[in-house]
Amino acid sequence: MNESPTARQLTPTASQPVVTMVSGPVLKTCPSSSLSMNELVEVGKERLLGEVISLDGDVATIQVFENTSGISPGTKVQGLGLPLYVELGPGLIGTIFDGVQRPLQYLHHQWGDFIQRGRIGNPLDRERLWDFSPLLSKGEKVASGYILGDVVESELVTHRVLVPPEIEGTVDLIVPPGKYTLDDVIANVKASDGTIHALKLFHRWPVRKIRPYAKRLLPAEPLITGQRVIDTFFPLAKGGTAAIPGGFGTGKTITQHQLTKWTDADIIVYIGCGERGNEMTGVLVDLPQLLDPRSQRPLIERTILIANTSDMPVAAREASIYTGITIAEYYRDMGYDVALMADSTSRWAEALREISGRLEEMPAEEGFPAYLASRLAAFYERAGQVETLNNKKGSVTLIGAVSPPGGDFSEPVTMHTKRFVQCFWALDKEMASARYFPAINYLQSYSGYSRKVEPWWRENVDSGWLELTEKAMQMLQEDAKLQNTVKLLGEEALPDDQKRIIEGAKLFKNDFLQQSAFDAVDTYASPQKQFLLLDIILYFFDRLAEVVTVRIPLFRAMELPVVVKIHRLKFTHKGDDPAPFLAIRQQIDQEIGTLLQQHHESSF
Amino acid sequence: MNNPDHTIGTAGPILEYIGLERINGPLLAVQGVKGAGFDEQVEIVTPDGKIRHGRVLSISDDVAVIEVFEGTSGLNQVTTRVRFLGHPFEIAISREELLGRVFDGLGNPLDGGPTFSEGTRRDVNGLPINPVARAYPEEFIQTGISAIDGMNTLVRGQKLPIFSGSGLNHNDLAAQIVRQARLLSDDEGFAVIFAAMGVRHDEAEGFRQSFEESGVLKNVAMFLNLADDPAVERLITPRIALTAAEYLAFEQGMHVLVILTDMTNYCEALREVATSKGEIPSRKGYPGYLYSDLASLYERAGRLQNRPGSVTQIPILTMPDDDITHPIPDLTGYITEGQIVLDRSLARKAIYPPINVLPSLSRLMSDGIGSGRTREDHQNIANQLYAAYAKARQTERLASIIGEEDISATDKLYLHFAKAFEQRFLKQKYDENRTIKETLDLAWQLVMLLPEQELTRLKPEEIKTYGTMKHPPKVGDVNQKMSD
DSSP states (O other), X not given: OOOOTTSSOOOOOTTOOEEEEEETTEEEEEOOTTOOTTEEEEETTTTEEEEEEEEETTEEEEEESSOOTTOOTTOBEEEEEEESEEEESTTOTTOEEOTTOOBHHHHHHHHOSBOOXXXXXXXXXXXXXXEEEEOOOTTOEEOTTOEEEEEEOSSSOEEEEEOOTTOOEEEEEXXXXXXXXXXXXXXEEEOTTSOEEEEESOEEEETTSOOOOSEEEOOOSBOOOSOHIIIIISOXXXXXXXXXXXXXXXXXXXXXXXXXXXXXXXXXXXXXXXOOHHHHXXXXXXXXXXBOTTTOSBGGGGEEEEEEOTTSOHHHHHHHHHHHHHHHHHHHHTTOEEEEEEETHHHHHHHHHHHHHHTTOOBOGGGOBTTXXXXXXXXXXXXXXXXXXXXXXXXXXXXEEXXXXXXXXXXXXXHHHHHHOSEEOOBOXXXXXXXXXXXXXXXXXXXXXXXXXXXXXXXXXXTTXXXXXXXXXXXXXXXXXXXXXXXHHOGGGSOHHHHHHHHHHHHHIIIIIOOOTTSTTTTOOOHHHHHHHHHHHHHHHHHHHHHHHTTOOHHHHHTSHHHHHHHHHHHHOOSSOSHXXXXXXXXXXXXXXXXXXXXXXXXX | OOSOOTTSTTOOXXXXXXXXXXXXXXXXXXXXXXXXXXXXXXXXXXXXXOEEEEEEEEEESSEEEEEETTOSTTOOTXXXXXXXXXXXXXXXXXXXXXXXXXEETTSOBSSSOOOOOSXXXXXXXXXXXXXXXXXXXXXXXXXXXXXXXXXXXXXXXXBOOEEEOTTSOHHHHHHHHHHHOEETTOOSOEEEEEEEEEEOHHHHHHHHHHHHHTTOGGGEEEEEEETTSOSGGGGTHHHHHHHHHHIIIIITOOEEEEXXXXXXXXXXHHHHHHHHTTOOBOGGGOBTTHHHHHHHHHTSOEEETTSSOEEEEEEEEEOGGGOTTSHHHHHHHHHSSEEEEBOHHHHHTTOSSOBOTTTOEETTHHHHOSTTTSOTTHHHHHHHHHHHHHHHHHHHHHHHHHOGGGSOHHHHHHHHHHHHIIIIIIOOOTTOOOOHHHXXXXXXXXXXXXXXXXXXXXXXXXXXXXXXOSSOOOXXXXXXXXXX
16 A cells, blocks of 8 residues: 555645554554654554554654555554544534544435545534623633633533633623624633634533532432432432443443433433444434423433444544533533533443453453553543532533443443542342343442432422331331242241331332333423332322231232222323322221221121 | 455455464464454464365464464474465355255355355355444244244244243254245245254254245255264354355345344354463353353344345354353343243143243234234234233142132133143144234133233223134234234
8 A cells, every 4th residue: 555645735844754564453663763652643644533542752642533445554643632532612513423533424414324534524503693792801811721702502401601721811892792703713812921712612622531610519419310229229419420330231321311312411422332334323212202301402402412333433432431421511610510421431441451451461360451540530530519619609410331251240430430430220030031121230239429418409399208118128127038938938938027028129119110211201200200109109009908907818918909000101191290199098097997997897 | 265256345455374373272363463453364284285264353562363263183383384365264255056055164065066166255244234324123924833933922033032941842843934935926036045053964864854844945055063073163054054144035035034043152262272272251150241242143144224134143052051040041141032931841741833922022922913923913912911821820839839729810821821832832743833813812712711800911902802702703804903
């Protein structure tokens, strides 16, 4: 493959690096003097995008974000003088990017159905006009993070145009309200040393660098997901971290999709990292059709998608996580609550392993590089609720799916992830086989936020929330113990007071924990509904105790018509109105009352 | 294949070298190569003048490492010549030269017909499909097999592997699917691409006969790398097959079903090459990029919004020692949209197909079924079957401990249900082609063996419509259902 001299206006100099070795997505180039660590490079006449990942003597190692077929030793490499960055500005919402922020809709429009290499487009549309309304005027002092003005990005999101980090000074010029493209200068800021920074609607930020904020806050508000088992037992907080580990087919992706759809965050960033193409398409098809339960607007209007499917180049898969989190931090800096879903962090870790293997680094556990744990820690540390530079409250919540090989939670990625997250939603193969969804194993899962979010529930829903959830969990724990006996002796062998626990837990598992993602009503449960449902089931469970005490056979109570009504509750009511739940409570009173009375009468 | 057209595409010049630096297993190294690229196709001229094929695995200033698909035996270091063809592995395909034919694992004819000559040359590695361009798969394919149609529905554009074990009859099942697979409203062109990697001669012949008997042979192209063919060739066979499938689907508008068997042999060939190259292994000696490599095959399935055809994949793999957590089934399951798991204990009970529905799954099922596609009760009745069978299996374990006499009356009904489910629902004849309506009605008959309060996954109105009838309901057949 000879370089044709006219192909590209590279001016070969003595220090222009050339490729000396190609192995999969990894290149070595020499000399390296003109390159710096993490610098972006373009390789060859097709201008394949790459990143410098190590410098050793005169040799630079580069990971290439595209297929390297046909690259030969001698191919020229051009440093771009900046690290891997993302463009941050209006136009992110509703867009689907690949792992290095190439806009996939644009690529499709421009180059067709398949992703060809070397085809790069601007991440953000340069031609679209945005309605900008300035919030500052000439002469005001600004610093990084100040809001220059607003752009309505979608019906759901007002984009706050920020003074980029590391810029400070006086507003020298700011444009009047009107329509502007991303390339138009909307403000000039004069620094104290006299330099003038021309600001546009967008700026760039390196993906591997945390965006600055004023102060970290402690998570205290729950992030409501509308999924009962999560909100009730293993709640997540705004600015918190969670992991969903589970073998294949245990419903990781469905759970992530459910969270993407129903979480009450302002912005959702969804990263499909090394996952299936059809799944990403499914998300793309669903989100414009589904409505946000709060605003009744299509969910796509608050969502940003990053797709690096498993057949796309592995180095871009590694980058996709950072691209996603940097975008999330950017919206956090505007004062929004952002939830980021990464499906799956295991694919990201495997991309690390693959690159590390090509570099012939000394492997640690299961071939993963020794820096796996520190990279994971650094990633999850980018979550948090913060006070932004402009004194607003914003948060990034991280929810990472983990795909442990063979469903074995003792493998390195799951193990290390566990160390850095506060919420652990363990998916269970056996529950999934019985089509029990969400298959979150309530005995293995945990959340460090239950007590932190309790004040919110007390204030907004009911003061008895924590007590009820603890009572329900206690019932499930006792049930789990009894199930061991049941496995050996059968349910019939238990006395009625123990059977009551089995029956109560069964009711609770079927009619509360189990939640259908495909049922129009059941798919989302408001905090109110969760509480009412929890309350009803536990109330019935309490009343059963009376039945058992007077030695009425338990099955007679379980045959009461109200039980069927309880079964149907989750499918029939959205919980905005407590009346139907109160009616069921009355029916419980009445039917149990009758039962007790009949027994009372017959025993005389 | 032996007469590549060098002028097409971005091909570089052909470079020829004589003499090898090193031969190691399936790999050879050539020193002092200038201008050859990574992943380039290579021809190796043996000392006796025959041509073998290969591909550049890694290249540096001084040494190019090449994998030789036909193996390295008989090569010497002095007179072997190596030709770099200046482009990745390519194949020219046209519809006329493809269907109704049998080829070897590199695409050379085995049936005495012509070699590929017409048609555009295509890179066998393919290109990733832009997720934006994909159309979501949601068209039901009726396979006529109850365990699949009823509980693990296959849809057009899906990749649904069969996880089997050595000695289980996965080949019969795959052949039956090929014979019976039809869309409910299917008159359009369909084709079958069959890629064999390291399968025995009689297995391949069995497939051919089965295609012939059912009259689909004229729509089939077979690419055969048999057990005694070179192992490294297996790395290229599925890529050629999928390139052919993509061509038929996305350029000729056909609905293509691709059978890849046996993926375990493919993965072993990959491990062999990686080990010879001295790469750092990850699990069980397989290379760290096994996931990415498998994904580059499996992801070549799907539908596109702007084009009429589809590629549906049924890869078959044998789980070493029936272990579903082995890296091959494990990584496959993470990429494919579900799996059909065959079970030795069912096979021992003489149940064919021995599909264990509990670990089986079709991820695209919920979008391909329901009102307007199959029947509105499909999802719920399938869930009920799953829940009931899972419970029945637990009950079986219990009964084996405390004895069948001592379990509750309801539990006894569950045991009865399990037996009926296995004997009447799972089990069917090799040529038994059940319509989806027959499958669903059968499912209803089975769940009604259980007391109604156990049927928590079904809605009361569904039980009223479908469950109370002694004989199949007269609500019209499925096609009528679809029109209303």
